[in-house]
Structure formats: C-alpha cells, structure tokens
Amino acid sequence: MIHIQNLEKSYYGDGVVTKVLDNVNLKFERKDFTTIVGPSGSGKSTLLNIMGTLDSPTNGKVLYNEEDIFTIKNNKLADFRFQHIGFVFQQFQLLPTLTAMENILAPLFARKTTFSKQERVEELLELLGLGDKKNSLPSQLSGGQQQRVAIARALVNSPKWILADEPTGNLDQKNGEIIFEILQKLNKEQGCGIILITHDDTLAKKSDRTIYLTDGKVVDDVRR
Numbered sequence: 001m002i003h004i005q006n007l008e009k010s011y012y013g014d015g016v017v018t019k020v021l022d023n024v025n026l027k028f029e030r031k032d033f034t035t036i037v038g039p040s041g042s043g044k045s046t047l048l049n050i051m052g053t054l055d056s057p058t059n060g061k062v063l064y065n066e067e068d069i070f071t072i073k074n075n076k077l078a079d080f081r082f083q084h085i086g087f088v089f090q091q092f093q094l095l096p097t098l099t100a101m102e103n104i105l106a107p108l109f110a111r112k113t114t115f116s117k118q119e120r121v122e123e124l125l126e127l128l129g130l131g132d133k134k135n136s137l138p139s140q141l142s143g144g145q146q147q148r149v150a151i152a153r154a155l156v157n158s159p160k161w162i163l164a165d166e167p168t169g170n171l172d173q174k175n176g177e178i179i180f181e182i183l184q185k186l187n188k189e190q191g192c193g194i195i196l197i198t199h200d201d202t203l204a205k206k207s208d209r210t211i212y213l214t215d216g217k218v219v220d221d222v223r224r
C-alpha cells in the first residue's frame, strides 16, 4: 500500500509562493488500476514524481507499506526505487544508441540479480509482442513499439508498482488502447499496482479508480 499523508509542495520564486500540491491525502492499493486526471498545471506530474521519489515534498509523507520513503538515505534511495517502482513516461526516454533488448536490460547494468537477465528479457519481449524487434534501435520502431520497450524496461526487475505519466500521450488512439490494455493485464494478472496520469477521459473511465486533481487538491475520487 502507498499512503500519502498531508502532502504539500510549494515553489518559491520572486517573493511569491506557489502551492502546487495542497494537503493531499490518498491511499493506493496494488490491486487497483488508478488513473489521475485534471487540468494542465493541476499538479499531476508533481504528485507522481514525489510518489516515485524523483521529487521531494515541502511537507507531508509518502509511506510504502508504512515505510516513510523520505527517511531513506540518499545512497539507498536508488535501490528502493529499483525494487519497488517502474516508471513509464510520455516521451518513452529510450537510449537511442541501444537496441530494444539493451534498453530493457539497462536498469540491470552493474546489478546482481537472482534471476537470469537473458531469460527475463526474452520473457518480456514475448509478453509485449516484441519478439522480432529485439535488435532494433528505437529509431527503427513505431511510437507504440517504443512505448512497449519502455514498459518492458520498467518491468525488468518485477516492480510492485508502475507509475506512468501520460504513457499514451504521444500515441494514436489504437496504440494508446494497446498500451492501456497491457498495463491492465499486468495489474489484474500479475498484481502490479498501476497509477497512471492521463488526459483521456475514455481511458480513465476504464480504470478501477480515478482521482481528480484541480489546483493541487483532490476534488474527486471515483471508484468503479
């Protein structure tokens, strides 16, 4: 479970304080596919980045199974992220000079694993329908295929959570739906908790729960 308590994020500049997140309190369970929606600038990415330890709050706590992630020492934070969280972004963020297979393996570089890296990458390529693309460079792949490589990379260490910031934002509707269905399957069949930001209302309505943010505040929380 992820438990967010009294979360606040403010930016200070030119003598002005901008409150981007205002007293956010939420609990997330791994069984749910949760979407976060809201107008541009409402604080969605800031919230997800803080939940993923990519940014820090001004006040408040983020607990993973009761552990306050902002008390974890900096040198241990990368390990925490590696074990618990897979990130997926709108811009895919693949390394352009590495093949699909090498991109998927990148998070395991210089890490010892209890599983065979080669077997894991083959399994993921198969799962995401990329079996024939393992030696392709990102530039040789379509947007949908690049996003599937990015999802495989996020999954390589079997994280408990996937945090996805508009993963379908750069894709056409059909590819957006394919990506959404892959994430849905991961949630329902492998118990991977999904928290996904989207501007697409149709996709949001297909999720188990939608959190609505406006001006940094949770204004609605709908379960289906």
Ligand SMILES: Nc1ncnc2c1ncn2[C@@H]1O[C@H](COP(=O)(O)OP(=O)(O)OP(=O)(O)O)[C@@H](O)[C@H]1O
Residues within 6 Å of the ligand: 011, 018, 020, 038, 039, 040, 041, 042, 043, 044, 045, 046, 047
């Ligand atoms: N480093 C920063 N310094 C100052 N203000 C910032 C900084 N990062 C974000 N903000 C502000 O915080 C607010 C929330 O930004 P955020 O990216 O979280 O919104 P969002 O809901 O994800 O928007 P979008 O849908 O456009 O991606 C915005 O008003 C933005 O300008």
